């Protein structure tokens with residue numbers, strides 16, 4: 001049974017967005033009942049004055065929990081776990097200083113290195129109308145996969161031998177990258193990704209949006225290749 005929150009809670013999101021999916025997975029993992037509001041950046045919803053007024057950085061996910069407002073998936077998932085995590089808190093965002101710092105570092109890596117690779121491919125695909133990945137993007141993503149592989153040689157999951165918020169944050173991004181550049185050359189990363197797909201919260205909150213965005217990449221790639229052929233004729 002889902003937990004009804006006392007304060008009015010709204011999650012602004014669209015299913016295709018990897019960081020929005022990280023927030024959605026934590027909502028499902030915690031069994032929270034929240035109101036959602038669709039913000040679809042490709043049609044400019046995120047730049048509507050009423051949204052920018054509330055959320056000057058105009059990114060999704062974004063939450064309103066009563067009068068409290070917060071942007072950024074990493075900040076949102078640690079807030080949700082700290083506030084509503086009950087018995088899950090100690091496992092998913094541990095108090096142990098070193099484990100918590102490691103969770104934070106992996107999430108900063110997601111925010112600054114992993115997720116920006118997807119954003120770059122979206123721009124190439126939707127704005128430049130070119131097929132992805134470019135050779136440069138392929139090399140960059142494989143370098144990232146190599147770093148992630150090394151972390152998984154140290155611990156079973158990204159920050160410990162058990163699941164933490166770092167895994168939720170990274171699976172939203174890695175699953176999206178995998179739709180364009182498969183992780184299968186990296187054994188530990190592939191095994192971790194397979195494990196992640198077993199969980200109910202992955203199936204309910206990550207899979208549907210992931211399928212939409214992956215289809216879009218492949219459709220745009222076909223269009224870009226056809227356009228290039230037409231230009232060359």
Ligand SMILES: N[C@@H](CCC(=O)N[C@@H](CS)C(=O)NCC(=O)O)C(=O)O
Nearest residue numbers: 017019041058059060061072073074
């Ligand atoms: N670091 C942010 C990134 C969020 C982000 O860039 N979301 C995209 C959608 S996938 C967005 O809102 N784009 C609109 C914009 O950048 O204004 C997070 O983790 O929430």
